Amino acid sequence: MMLCRVDGNITSTVKHPTATGVRFLICQPITADGAEVGAPTVAVDTLGAGLHARVIVTTDGKYMTEVLKSDKTPVRNSIIGIVDQ
């Protein structure tokens, strides 16, 4: 799980059929002080995270299996918490 800052969203028309109706966000890993570190990750947001919000991102796909109603979906990362400001 990573501490990230939301850096933008992604629109994708050509995509895996199970990925319909989800919101993909670009999430930049940051340190406790907010410094950028390492490569961004793409995660699905179901919590309503805004641009520049700090979020907790998981790489565990079980939640996406549930949200997308598909045991076969390759969609994996998701936002599991919005950090209080």
Added chain:
Amino acid sequence: MMLCRVDGNITSTVKHPTATGVRFLICQPITADGAEVGAPTVAVDTLGAGLHARVIVTTDGKYMTEVLKSDKTPVRNSIIGIVDQ
């Protein structure tokens, strides 16, 4: 899942028997601004991503299990979305 830019394709004659007929692409992780960051990943493309296209790459292998019709395939990463331009 990573935001990547397609940097090239790979041709491989000597390979795992389950990897027949798939298109391997070199995918370079990038930031929201397009800056390169970290090591490239190799992913299978089934969506028709072109050179320099921006794509979402998953490390979840379930889709490849389905595409390659093999529960035993070690092929894992795939492109699950092409980012709209």
Added chain:
Amino acid sequence: MMLCRVDGNITSTVKHPTATGVRFLICQPITADGAEVGAPTVAVDTLGAGLHARVIVTTDGKYMTEVLKSDKTPVRNSIIGIVDQ
């Protein structure tokens, strides 16, 4: 598993329903000499690790499945040991 230093805690009101009542800590990977290296990870603490404590963090989610009493929780990383001082 990573050797980390606890750099802070995270409070999150809007979060995944299975993540209730857990303590999320920001854990910075360090070398044997204590130098920071790489991106921090977020892990659940059940052992009572204090700020600046050195800890062992796992990315294996089985313990969280047990603690949170949910086979479907996407919460994954946890502290599995506090390093003796």
Added chain:
Amino acid sequence: MMLCRVDGNITSTVKHPTATGVRFLICQPITADGAEVGAPTVAVDTLGAGLHARVIVTTDGKYMTEVLKSDKTPVRNSIIGIVDQ
């Protein structure tokens, strides 16, 4: 999966009992242009990759489970393709 260059082989006498008779190679991740990037990975070779060959390395352990005839082997990474020259 990673694009790597074979940088050497490893001989190990003291090892996990399931790892008998396998060839471990040091595989350095590279970019499409051949530049080194990130930490090397150790992978089992069953395809006959030579020194300096470019290869595709997977972190999926299913193939090793099959090759080593053990559901319990912790051996995981393997070379799944040699890049054509």
Added chain:
Amino acid sequence: MMLCRVDGNITSTVKHPTATGVRFLICQPITADGAEVGAPTVAVDTLGAGLHARVIVTTDGKYMTEVLKSDKTPVRNSIIGIVDQ
């Protein structure tokens, strides 16, 4: 799997109950030439690796499940080979 150099051991009194009686080592990833690269990993040693030994570390937890006699242990990484000198 990673090529690592053993940089030290960790003693931990407060830890997950399944982690009793194991030896945690700090393992620094290195290149084929011995240069340090990336963040260290913590791995369990059952092979008797000494300080500064070069080892192969796996992130696959199946061996630990067996050693610790627990399907629920979150202990994961282990040393699966000591590199011959």
